[in-house]
Amino acid sequence: MSVIELNHLTKHYGKSRGITDVNLAVEEGEIFGFIGPNGAGKSTTIRTLLGLIYPTSGSATVFGKSCTEHPKIRKELGYLPSEVFYYDNMRVIDLLKYSASFYKKDCTKRIRELAEVMDLDLKKRIDDLSFGNKKKVGIVQGLLHEPKLIILDEPTSGLDPLMQQKFFELIAEENRKGATVFFSSHILSEVQKMCSRVAFIKEGEIIKLEKMSTLQENSYKRISMEAAAAIRKADFNLTGVSNFEANGNAAKFIFKGNINTMMKALAAVELRNLSVEEPDLEEIFMHYYVKED
């Protein structure tokens, strides 16, 4: 049984597009990345999964059960929304205690631990907090009951780099203890660091689902060069070349395919400099999106 299963999940808001025919299975213990630009349907997918909104068709289950039919299954689940809003006239500690009261276990110690790691002042009133600090409240709130499944919707927006680092350590630690993590983001580098698999969503549809390792090993190369003479695009008109950018004597592009073919093409050019690198996920990602436009 997968921890999260989405089967032909479709959600339309009136006539406007939500998500269409999304199929996903997240296995126990993995960190799953869910990548797409703003408005692609990431939050819609998560909210349908949580039972905040109802699917138009298809199904979404957590630990084999639908959140709408079995709301209790949500006790195994910690959720950090992309935008955190809380009851304003509460102190941080009151909110966290209120949150803990839904899980029927003593979370006091865990609240203290998490607040210390995230450097969060428990006595402050929530309306006095900055956006980043509210986000921290959200993180503590999502983790305080040690859920088996952690769902994070754009978790790092608003956090400074140091806090992001601490946050990722926290998530990695939870994952080591056995928690499954579902992580949506439009920032690819952060997903790249953590996830074992990643799904790309665009305009409400999953366009690619891949293991992180395959994605990086899939012989995508970023080739940059400088030649003695001006480089023409025609010289590298091979299948597998994309994102070609020429600038006088310099050029760079992404290549996917047999590296020998590329070497032959390169040998035909009088080079001054050459580098062949692993592209980062961002470039592969842009590659997916740009291609279809």
Next chain:
Amino acid sequence: MNIFWRELKAGRKGLIIWSVCMFLLIVSGMGKYTAYSSGGAGSEVFNQLPSPVKALMGIGSLDVTVMSGYYALLFLYVELTAAIHAVLLGSSIIAKEERDKTAEFLLAKPVSRTIIVTSKLLAALVNIAVLNLVTLFSSLVMVAAYNKGTDISAEIALFLFSMFIVQLIFLTFGALLSAWMRHPKSSGAAAAGVLIGSFVVSKITDLNERLAVLNVLSPFKYFSYNRIVAGGGLSLGILILAILLAAGMAALTYFFYGKRELTL
């Protein structure tokens, strides 16, 4: 239960303000009783008013120069106040999670929507009961302070009991609107609008007997205050129908909230 306590705590300040206002309304209202009851020229003026004017002032056929009649007149405004409180409370207690964008917090917790609605309605019920009791005790104390005639405590208790039913109707109506309407922010205004509408209907039917059938649209007219003043008590049939109406609206609140697409 945690949602119930949370709602009680969140509504505490508002309830105190409403209770104080209600107390002041009764204090200031009873303060004018001497002017009505002093006899002589004052009472003559009331008797000679044309009946449409009397109807609009809420006097109707009541004898406002005696305490029971005067209290019935004052009660009209007391009940209107309590109804406004109930309808706003009912609509906001359901709508506020979406309005304040806390729905994504609460609805991701391991609780069903049925439990959420139950906790919220129970908390609201406690609120209207408290306001009702504050009204009851303020009325008993203030009426006792001014009354020189027969004791009307039993009538007051009946008035307040009928008010509780009217509060229940408006509370569940407000909750129903919030569960049913797409935009949580507009439900409060819509609920208040309907309430004012039903109050206007009660005035219109006061003016024109032939429109009495419209009274069904106005919970303010469900219980006859002339009948209470005359010692006739409340009509059991109407009481049962009114409670069924509130129960029906509560059931529809569960139904619509269960199916609701949250606006996030």
